[in-house]
Amino acid sequence: xxxxxxxxxxxxxxxxxxRYASGLSTPDEFIWFxxxxxxxxxxxxxxxxxxxxxxxxxxxxxxxxxxxxxRLEILTELLRRFDAxxxxxxxxxxxxxxxxxxxxxxxxxxxxxxFFPAREFKSEPEAAAVAAALRGAEAGLERAxxxxxxxxxxxxxxxxxxxxxxxxxxxRSEIDVVMLRRGLLPTGTICxxxxxxxxxxxxxxxxxxxNAPIVMDIFPRSGATGYWGDLTRTVVKGRPSDELLRMYDxxxxxxxxxKEKIRIxxxxxxxxxxxxxVLESAGFRTGRSAEGDFGFFHGLxxxxxxxxxxxxxxxxxxxxxxxxxxxxTVEPGLYYPGxxxxxxxxxxxxxxxxxxxxxxxxxxxxxxx
Amino acid sequence: xxxxxxxxxxxxxxxxxxRYASGLSTPDEFIWFxxxxxxxxxxxxxxxxxxxxxxxxxxxxxxxxxxxxxRLEILTELLRRFDAxxxxxxxxxxxxxxxxxxxxxxxxxxxxxxFFPAREFKSEPEAAAVAAALRGAEAGLERAxxxxxxxxxxxxxxxxxxxxxxxxxxxRSEIDVVMLRRGLLPTGTICxxxxxxxxxxxxxxxxxxxNAPIVMDIFPRSGATGYWGDLTRTVVKGRPSDELLRMYDxxxxxxxxxKEKIRIxxxxxxxxxxxxxVLESAGFRTGRSAEGDFGFFHGLxxxxxxxxxxxxxxxxxxxxxxxxxxxxTVEPGLYYPGxxxxxxxxxxxxxxxxxxxxxxxxxxxxxxx
Numbered sequence: 001x002x003x004x005x006x007x008x009x010x011x012x013x014x015x016x017x018x019r020y021a022s023g024l025s026t027p028d029e030f031i032w033f034x035x036x037x038x039x040x041x042x043x044x045x046x047x048x049x050x051x052x053x054x055x056x057x058x059x060x061x062x063x064x065x066x067x068x069x070x071r072l073e074i075l076t077e078l079l080r081r082f083d084a085x086x087x088x089x090x091x092x093x094x095x096x097x098x099x100x101x102x103x104x105x106x107x108x109x110x111x112x113x114x115f116f117p118a119r120e121f122k123s124e125p126e127a128a129a130v131a132a133a134l135r136g137a138e139a140g141l142e143r144a145x146x147x148x149x150x151x152x153x154x155x156x157x158x159x160x161x162x163x164x165x166x167x168x169x170x171x172r173s174e175i176d177v178v179m180l181r182r183g184l185l186p187t188g189t190i191c192x193x194x195x196x197x198x199x200x201x202x203x204x205x206x207x208x209x210x211n212a213p214i215v216m217d218i219f220p221r222s223g224a225t226g227y228w229g230d231l232t233r234t235v236v237k238g239r240p241s242d243e244l245l246r247m248y249d250x251x252x253x254x255x256x257x258x259k260e261k262i263r264i265x266x267x268x269x270x271x272x273x274x275x276x277x278v279l280e281s282a283g284f285r286t287g288r289s290a291e292g293d294f295g296f297f298h299g300l301x302x303x304x305x306x307x308x309x310x311x312x313x314x315x316x317x318x319x320x321x322x323x324x325x326x327x328x329t330v331e332p333g334l335y336y337p338g339x340x341x342x343x344x345x346x347x348x349x350x351x352x353x354x355x356x357x358x359x360x361x362x363x364x365x366x367x368x369x
Numbered sequence: 370x371x372x373x374x375x376x377x378x379x380x381x382x383x384x385x386x387x388r389y390a391s392g393l394s395t396p397d398e399f400i401w402f403x404x405x406x407x408x409x410x411x412x413x414x415x416x417x418x419x420x421x422x423x424x425x426x427x428x429x430x431x432x433x434x435x436x437x438x439x440r441l442e443i444l445t446e447l448l449r450r451f452d453a454x455x456x457x458x459x460x461x462x463x464x465x466x467x468x469x470x471x472x473x474x475x476x477x478x479x480x481x482x483x484f485f486p487a488r489e490f491k492s493e494p495e496a497a498a499v500a501a502a503l504r505g506a507e508a509g510l511e512r513a514x515x516x517x518x519x520x521x522x523x524x525x526x527x528x529x530x531x532x533x534x535x536x537x538x539x540x541r542s543e544i545d546v547v548m549l550r551r552g553l554l555p556t557g558t559i560c561x562x563x564x565x566x567x568x569x570x571x572x573x574x575x576x577x578x579x580n581a582p583i584v585m586d587i588f589p590r591s592g593a594t595g596y597w598g599d600l601t602r603t604v605v606k607g608r609p610s611d612e613l614l615r616m617y618d619x620x621x622x623x624x625x626x627x628k629e630k631i632r633i634x635x636x637x638x639x640x641x642x643x644x645x646x647v648l649e650s651a652g653f654r655t656g657r658s659a660e661g662d663f664g665f666f667h668g669l670x671x672x673x674x675x676x677x678x679x680x681x682x683x684x685x686x687x688x689x690x691x692x693x694x695x696x697x698t699v700e701p702g703l704y705y706p707g708x709x710x711x712x713x714x715x716x717x718x719x720x721x722x723x724x725x726x727x728x729x730x731x732x733x734x735x736x737x738x
Contacts, residue, residue: 013557014383026570027557027677049568049661095467096460096479110465169552177546180555183538187554188382188396199418201395292418308396337418 002085005078006039006115007108008032009071009097012226016306017090017115019226023056031071032059033078033087042067042074071097072104079106090115120303120311121325127349129222130304130327131359133229134347136184137218138362140175141233144191144216147174148237148368153210159237168193168204175218184220184229187308191216197234197341200298200333210238213340219308228308230329231360232345236367247334247342248366250282254332255344258300258314262328264354268318272300275332276316284334291337301329304347324352371454374447375408375484376477377401378440378466381595385675386459386484388595392425400440401428402447402456411436411443440466441473448475459484489672489680490694496718498591499673499696500728502598503716505553506587507731509544510602513560513585516543517606517737522579528606537562537573544587553589553598556677560585566603566710569667569702579607582709588677597677599698600729601714605736616703616711617735619651623701624713627669627683631697633723637687641669644701645685653703660706670698673716693721 010018012026019025021032022041030051031042040060043051051061068074079086086107089098098108114120122130148171151161159166168191176186192204194212208214217232234251236244258275279296280286286295301314304327312318312326331345346360379387381395388394390401391410399420400411409429412420420430437443448455455476458467467477483489491499517540520530528535537560545555561573563581577583586601603620605613627644648665649655655664668684673696681687681695700714715729 028570045657045662045666046569050571089464091465092463093465094461095458095464095477096462096481098464099479108464110468112465173550173552176549180545180549181542183542185555186549200415201397202419288414293414297414 007087129227254278498596623647
């Protein structure tokens with residue numbers, strides 16, 4: 001029986017699979033292919049030299065011109081050289097290219113699920129790369145907490161820093177600058193205060209206020225390694241209400257229980273449900289009103305690696321037991337329109353040997369004077 | 370005859386088409402669909418509220434739960450509601466999802482070329498958004514030139530700034546910090562010195578030296594609007610060789626001729642060839658040696674908008690005349706392994722009325738004392 005060739009056509013910047021397979025971070029797309037025994041990339045003139053010096057060890061670099069005059073010729077030539085019957089591609093492979101390949105007589109079959117299942121299970125160097133990105137997120141958070149500490153409170157409760165209103169935008173940019181100086185790429189850092197904090201994905205905008213929660217969700221990617229870190233803390237400058245304090249305690253307890261449940265063989269859906277029931281037992285209901293969703297209405301966590309959201313999901317639908325090697329966030333939250341939101345996120349590595357490492361070192365402060 | 374529905378399934382962050390159609394910048398993917406008369410987005414619980422407040426005017430927001438229990442149900446329901454026979458999708462639509470849709474009896478047809486051809490032709494507000502991003506790139510460049518000016522030269526010719534060797538990484542991070550503070554997202558800023566500058570896409574690493582070219586290619590994206598700016602300048606700290614000076618003059622002349630040729634009806638391939646012949650007439654050959662490509666071996670320019678590389682290309686293969694509205698870079702370069710590279714990039718808006726605006730304001734300095 002003939003081989004099939006694994007095939008990617010993507011840029012290293014946009015595709016974690018491509019970065020994983022080739023080791024290359026490129027703005028423009030190129031071809032990677034692999035058999036069980038060997039793999040290669042096919043580069044344009046513009047990228048050829050750089051690819052030779054930066055490609056992942058063991059991956060051979062081909063120049064486009066040595067294989068064909070256009071993409072279809074190159075792909076046809078690859079099948080011939082490797083005596084392969086067709087290509088296997090990831091689910092997100094571009095439909096337009098797949099149809100052109102099929103019109104030219106090439107076989108293209110998308111896989112269901114992960115293209116490189118091994119990506120889910122992190123080695124020690126990969127865990128170190130995630131931890132390094134996380135250290136940058138923590139440095140950003142430390143800067144933000146320092147700014148909140150330095151800030152004054154205006155007559156209307158608004159925060160004032162260095163003589164000007166402290167906005168979500170200013171706070172975010174100060175966090176991002178710290179990360180950038182460490183070679184991390186900030187990507188949508190969340191600094192959402194007050195009512196905005198009740199929307200888990202609101203990036204935050206406008207003036208920040210005292211006595212109200214500020215959710216800071218910081219997820220930089222390392223320019224050097226491509227690996228992400230992920231960290232969330234919620235902070236109040238001044239005095240939180242008793243209701244917010246109870247929410248905070250419940251979310252913290254849910255996170256800690258979630259982390260305790262992580263071990264080889266544990267079922268993600270059960271971990272999610274255990275954390276959710278901590279919140280419910282504390283009296284915090286989940287549901288939907290005219291104002292939108294309230295309570296705990298997202299998954300407990302997700303895998304982190306070369307992608308910020310990857311397998312495994314700690315969601316009520318994931319029944320596949322953990323195997324060891326997973327890098328997972330544990331991030332319960334409570335959100336009530338009008339009151340605000342609390343989310344606390346740690347990053348946990350379930351090592352291949354079954355040891356559980358909380359990579360996050362940031363303290364769990366809630367209030368800042 | 371029944372309608373077809375245009376369909377996107379993508380995140381606003383990753384897909385310029387999605388950002389264009391929905392106005393939403395989101396980390397997670399969602400559904401956008403449109404007929405000739407109306408359009409809508411289908412949001413998860415997590416994104417619903419934010420979408421309602423940030424969606425592009427005229428686009429209706431649906432909750433997933435009101436249309437179906439999963440993606441296939443939702444898509445089937447959309448066809449029913451809009452009395453449509455099938456979906457038209459962009460070429461980069463994910464193959465895996467297309468095959469699942471087809472297995473469920475849904476018709477999916479990818480378009481060849483641009484999904485929203487109107488994206489190529491920029492209105493005045495769009496041109497202003499690009500110009501705003503470009504102003505940030507220029508501020509970054511100004512900072513870099515200031516640092517080069519402040520730098521001393523060590524005994525071995527290396528640059529020294531604030532008591533430490535000036536590296537590509539440090540210079541890049543200082544440029545990026547300036548842009549970040551202006552709400553721009555830095556994305557792969559190039560600061561390539563010496564031999565690295567001979568590779569057009571080399572990001573640059575290690576210590577920078579006097580009397581050698583430093584190519585700075587700066588292309589930030591605005592977080593607020595999603596539009597990109599693009600700017601390249603080449604600078605020498607100290608004294609360039611006569612050869613480098615001749616290269617610089619030729620590249621500058623090629624860029625200016627390229628800009629002069631831009632007008633409604635002009636053919637991109639001819640503009641490229643005109644600029645290329647300026648370089649050849651000045652004695653600079655293009656070709657390939659054992660060390661790689663040399664001379665002028667990339668396209669003269671590309672469109673810029675919600676994507677950093679989009680239509681139209683100023684390439685020898687693009688024979689489609691300009692129509693007015695295009696936003697185009699003009700960026701000839703010369704690259705010789707061992708000697709280094711020179712690239713100079715301006716951004717030009719060919720307004721719909723035929724007026725040609727050079728948006729770039731940065732000076733064309735070559736040497737810095």
